[in-house]
Amino acid sequence: MGAQTSAVPDVVTGEPLAADHPGVTELFAVIAYGEVSAFYRLAEEAKLAPSLRGRVAVAKMAAAELAHFETLEAALAARGADAEASMAQYQGALDSYHASTDPSTWLESMVKFYVGDGLAADFYSEIVGVLPAEVAEVVREVLAETGHSQFVVDEVRSAVAASRSERDRLTLWGRRLLGEAITQAQYVMAQRDELAELVLAATGDLNGIATLFDRMQERHAARMAELGL
Amino acid sequence: MGAQTSAVPDVVTGEPLAADHPGVTELFAVIAYGEVSAFYRLAEEAKLAPSLRGRVAVAKMAAAELAHFETLEAALAARGADAEASMAQYQGALDSYHASTDPSTWLESMVKFYVGDGLAADFYSEIVGVLPAEVAEVVREVLAETGHSQFVVDEVRSAVAASRSERDRLTLWGRRLLGEAITQAQYVMAQRDELAELVLAATGDLNGIATLFDRMQERHAARMAELGL
Structure with a gap:
């Protein structure tokens, strides 16, 4: 979290919301469906892998997404919500995102995994500041790096070099991913x-939402640079 | 393990093999590829699921298979073997099994998961008796029930009732799975x-191998009955 005295606002945090705010259940549900859909997209895209080694790496990434889903499923159950019922309404938007960014090569798939996970993490971490402590903890846990990024960075960097x-x-592909992600997030x-x-509550007002998306674009650019793009 | 005094031999155990027997690396490798291919087949077959609930259940089964793979990958690494390199030679037989038993319905997929996992567990547990203790422990761990069988049993039983x-x-389908599994195991x-x-070493001789397959058929019949078939 940046210093509040900085000229450019980093993360503006308002009053923490109540733990029983109904938005929390919605937040858990949308992230949860994000994890399930990431699991299946990765498993599908593994067909593009050039080797058994790549397929194994992708299976591990997919399983890590599912472990995050299970954390959210438990958090939803603790709030008296059924994961499948809560997630159902987010299927449309997230499935649309995946359908509109269907990778046609292994490298596109890798860039999508890295960039998509990063965008989701950026978006949700903007909200973490207004969440009650126990809720913020669940969100941070499921947005944590799964430790598979280095594999992706190495694959992409060596190919683009x-x-x-x-x-x-792949630079154009990354731009398209950003655009689609912001469209679907809205x-x-x-x-x-x-x-x-x-x-x-997290951003203050509609201007705050606009600067949130500006910050996401900046971080996206940094991630693309990390990939050599 | 059955009593050695029983009229019908249960599991015949010979002298334990040395921990560095090269067959152990091969055994770990074939089970490991079995787990990776089960992961991807389940993810693929989840398309047949009638609901999001089914897709979530299948994703969990797939992730459990991958956790078993990771145990074997570590056991192979401890023996100085690379998982991907060791597994490569078993891709043909296991991919053939899956290609020849490609489910066309959700229930076929569920029966295949239950019956296939059971057959693999039966086959490998016949060998456990001659394995050195630390090797047997790894095999038992990765063959343990993943706790998802009840979901499958419920789905199939209610449908066939x-x-x-x-x-x-589905009864015919189960017979076909048994036949293909035995063919590919040989x-x-x-x-x-x-x-x-x-x-x-585990079965004693070729007669022992024949009785091993007889026992597998008996246990298969018991599993089919469990499914209401």
């Missing part, structure tokens, strides 16, 4: 008042 | 002398 055209192609927020309220 | 034709169809054993040697 060797090919200028691959680098150009759609998800608009879908449920409780969730929009939670984001507004 | 409601439909006689579904029951007939193929795998024939492929590597070290592995055949290990199975022979």
